Amino acid sequence: MKLKLILAVMCLITVLSACSNSNGSSTTPSDKGSGTVSSKPAKDTLTVAQDIDAGTLDPQKQGKIPDMGILINMFDTLVTRDENNKLAPSLATEWKALNDTTWEFKLREGVKFHDGEPFNADAVKFSIDRLNNPETKSPIVELKTVKEVIVVDAKTVKIITDGPDPILPNKMTLFGGAMVPPQYIKEKGDENFAKNPVGTGPFKFVSWQKDSQVTMEANADYWQGAAKFKKLVFKIIPNPSNMAAAIRAGEVDIASGIKPDVATQLKNQSDLKVVSSPGIRTFYISLDTKAGPLAKKEVRQALNYAIDVNTMIKTVLDGNAARASTLVPKENFGYDPAIAPYEYNIEKAKQLLATAGYPDGFAITLDADNLEVNNVQVIAAQLEKIGVKVQLNLMDSKTLTANLVAKKTSPMYFIGNTGWTMDAMSNFQSYLKSDRRYNRYANPDIDKLVDEEEQSIDPQKRQAAFTKLQTILKEDAPFIYLYQINGLYGIRNNIEWKPNPVGILSMYKASIK
Numbered sequence: 455m456k457l458k459l460i461l462a463v464m465c466l467i468t469v470l471s472a473c474s475n476s477n478g479s480s481t482t483p484s485d486k487g488s489g490t491v492s493s494k495p496a497k498d499t500l501t502v503a504q505d506i507d508a509g510t511l512d513p514q515k516q517g518k519i520p521d522m523g524i525l526i527n528m529f530d531t532l533v534t535r536d537e538n539n540k541l542a543p544s545l546a547t548e549w550k551a552l553n554d555t556t557w558e559f560k561l562r563e564g565v566k567f568h569d570g571e572p573f574n575a576d577a578v579k580f581s582i583d584r585l586n587n588p589e590t591k592s593p594i595v596e597l598k599t600v601k602e603v604i605v606v607d608a609k610t611v612k613i614i615t616d617g618p619d620p621i622l623p624n625k626m627t628l629f630g631g632a633m634v635p636p637q638y639i640k641e642k643g644d645e646n647f648a649k650n651p652v653g654t655g656p657f658k659f660v661s662w663q664k665d666s667q668v669t670m671e672a673n674a675d676y677w678q679g680a681a682k683f684k685k686l687v688f689k690i691i692p693n694p695s696n697m698a699a700a701i702r703a704g705e706v707d708i709a710s711g712i713k714p715d716v717a718t719q720l721k722n723q724s725d726l727k728v729v730s731s732p733g734i735r736t737f738y739i740s741l742d743t744k745a746g747p748l749a750k751k752e753v754r755q756a757l758n759y760a761i762d763v764n765t766m767i768k769t770v771l772d773g774n775a776a777r778a779s780t781l782v783p784k785e786n787f788g789y790d791p792a793i794a795p796y797e798y799n800i801e802k803a804k805q806l807l808a809t810a811g812y813p814d815g816f817a818i819t820l821d822a823d824n825l826e827v828n829n830v831q832v833i834a835a836q837l838e839k840i841g842v843k844v845q846l847n848l849m850d851s852k853t854l855t856a857n858l859v860a861k862k863t864s865p866m867y868f869i870g871n872t873g874w875t876m877d878a879m880s881n882f883q884s885y886l887k888s889d890r891r892y893n894r895y896a897n898p899d900i901d902k903l904v905d906e907e908e909q910s911i912d913p914q915k916r917q918a919a920f921t922k923l924q925t926i927l928k929e930d931a932p933f934i935y936l937y938q939i940n941g942l943y944g945i946r947n948n949i950e951w952k953p954n955p956v957g958i959l960s961m962y963k964a965s966i967k
Contacts, residue, residue, distance in 0.1 A: 497966055498684040500683040500685070500687070500961060501689060502688050502689070502706065502707065502710060503697050503706040503710065504523060504524075504689075504690065504710045504959065505697065506518075507665045507668075508524050508668070509852070511524075511528075511648055511650075511659070511668075513632035513651070513653075514584060514585045514590060514634060515648065516593065516594075517594050519735075519872050519956070519957055522629060523957070525653075527655055527656060528568075528653040528658065529632045529634070529651070529654070529655050530544055530565075530653065531632055532544060532626040533631055539876060541624065545573060545654065546562070546626070548560045554617075554618040556612055556614055556615075557615075557619075557623070558606075558611070559578070559610070559611050560609060560610055561574065561575060561578065561608075561609040561610065562677065563609055564677065567638065568652045568654070568658045568673060571635045571636070571638060571652075573654050574609065575607065575611045576636060577633055577634070578605075578633065579603040579604075579611060580634070580639075581633045582600055582613070585597055586598065595883070595884070595891075596630040596875070596880075599619045600616075600619075601616040618909045618910065620910060620916060621879055624875035625875055627874070628874050629874075632653070633653070633654060634652075638652050656680075656681045656961075656962040657670035657671065657681065657686050657961075657962075658671050658672075666689070669685070669687050669688075670686040670687075671685055672686075681961070681962050682963075682964065689706055694712065694825075695716075697709050697716065697944075698720060701944045701946070702720070702723060704725075707949045708944070708951060710959055711942065711943075712942045712943065712944055713825075713828075713942070714770070714772040714774055717944070726946045727945055728942065728945075729944075729945055729953060730774050730940045730941075731943065731953035731954075731955070732785075733939055734783040734785050734873055734874075734955045735783075735938060735939050736778050736781060736783050736870065736881065736936075736938040737778075737868070737937055738933045739757075739833070739868050739869075739934035740863075740866065740869060740892070740894060741865070741934065742863075743894055743930075744894060744895075745865075746816075747818070748818075748865055750810040750811075751930055752806040752810035753806070753807060755796075755806050756804070756806035756840060757803070757931070757934050758796040758931050759796055759797065759798065759799045759802050760798075760800060760836055761798070761833055763798070764777060764798065766836075771937070771939065774939065775937040776937060778795065778935050778937050778938050779793045779794060779928065780924045780928060780935055781878075781881045781882065781927070781933065781935070782881050782924065786876050786878050786880075786881065787913075787917075788907070790917075790921045790924055792921075793924045793925060796928070800840060803840045804841075807840060812841070815840060817842075817845065818843070819846075819865060819866065820833075820844050820845070820846055820864060820867065821847045821848075821849065821857065821864045822849075823851045823854055825851070830846055830868050833868070834846055854867070872956060872957060874956045876956075879907060882904060882923065886901075886904050887901050887904040887905075888900075888901055900926060903919045903922050903923045903926075904923070906919040941953050941955075947967070948966055949967070950966070951963070
């Protein structure tokens with residue numbers, strides 16, 4: 455009899471256990487007595503996809519937006535931008551120019567690196583000194599004007615430049631402004647730091663599977679408060695179709711940098727939305743003006759007249775771009791709306807080629823990232839209408855960048871530049887002046903104007919210099935000016951996140967709706 459009673463009790467327990475949810479949460483009566491509700495575990499991981507992995511996790515040894523998109527989640531900068539893209543405090547609470555060559559920054563107190571090391575003025579000095587040390591071999595050039603960093607006290611630094619630097623605070627918003635831990639790097643070394651980064655940011659490093667994913671966890675002690683998600687994962691998905699499939703399947707929450715054709719495919723998905731956010735990444739074709747047909751201004755002008763950029767934006771880019779007059783996006787200081795873009799005029803293009811001595815056109819090679827194949831194929835087809843036969847030389851982005859640095863590019867190359875300081879200085883600094891790393895164009899007037907806009911503190915004088923620069927650039931046409939492209943993102947409906955015009959994937963403010 456006792457055995458039967460025991461078996462009956464065990465059976466009752468089994469039945470009650472079967473009423474539990476599959477996720478382990480038992481059903482419980484609601485407070486209002488309206489039946490039962492299921493308590494689901496909260497989503498605590500945010501997964502973001504981008505097409506390019508970081509080359510290194512050392513923020514001072516990289517210089518590309520995809521790298522910084524990952525790193526900005528682990529590293530704070532001295533200055534940031536608010537929701538209106540205006541300069542705003544971050545690790546520096548305030549700053550001011552004491553004179554033409556001295557800036558003073560006041561620092562936030564109580565901030566610690568992920569390993570517990572305090573952030574202070576010594577860390578600022580170490581970070582900037584390390585960035586500019588030739589042994590670091592940093593590709594970041596924005597702070598090359600810095601002559602000395604002086605520690606005034608634990609929360610104050612003075613930054614001395616070798617000449618006027620009117621936008622030094624702007625340069626502290628991303629690459630140049632990332633702060634690194636002195637003691638950790640001294641003890642562990644550069645190589646270890648590049649694989650096991652330590653910052654002050656909202657997320658801490660967990661692991662890195664090269665060309666696959668970077669995993670982080672929320673910094674519970676973050677000075678602005680812990681992030682909404684406990685875990686952040688960046689997945690690297692180079693293939694556009696694979697990225698589209700991943701967000702469709704719910705494997706990623708945000709797919710960044712998607713192509714217009716993929717965006718069109720995703721628009722019919724009921725559980726996600728496609729966001730087209732105005733961006734400042736401006737595309738153009740660099741022309742080697744020092745040899746061959748491109749040495750003649752008329753030829754370069756003809757190439758600009760021959761490309762129907764507006765139709766290209768409407769069809770190939772599905773309207774997700776804006777026409778560019780020169781290298782400067784309309785959001786950046788220095789842009790002049792009075793400078794109109796080249797019109798599409800095939801007959802004028804042919805006349806200019808004939809005047810330059812090329813009535814039948816010529817053959818030329820164009821380098822491009824293989825992910826931009828659709829765009830450059832259209833450009834090549836349009837140039838062929840005026841007799842310019844373009845041979846496309848497609849490669850991955852790393853190879854293209856390496857060729858730029860080594861000056862091994864073809865006479866024409868297709869490239870996009872993000873003037874992330876939101877000042878035209880960034881759009882011009884590496885390309886125009888004859889002593890700069892990517893220069894393929896010599897003009898003494900341009901050199902003088904670059905000096906004016908880089909060294910003058912007066913905004914009106916700087917704008918005047920920028921206007922003159924863009925006037926000459928349109929006339930001399932050392933580039934084919936194309937468009938500034940919108941950022942395209944696939945975002946699942948339950949995720950709240952706002953893109954920014956620079957295209958940086960800062961996920962601190964991301965949340966569940």
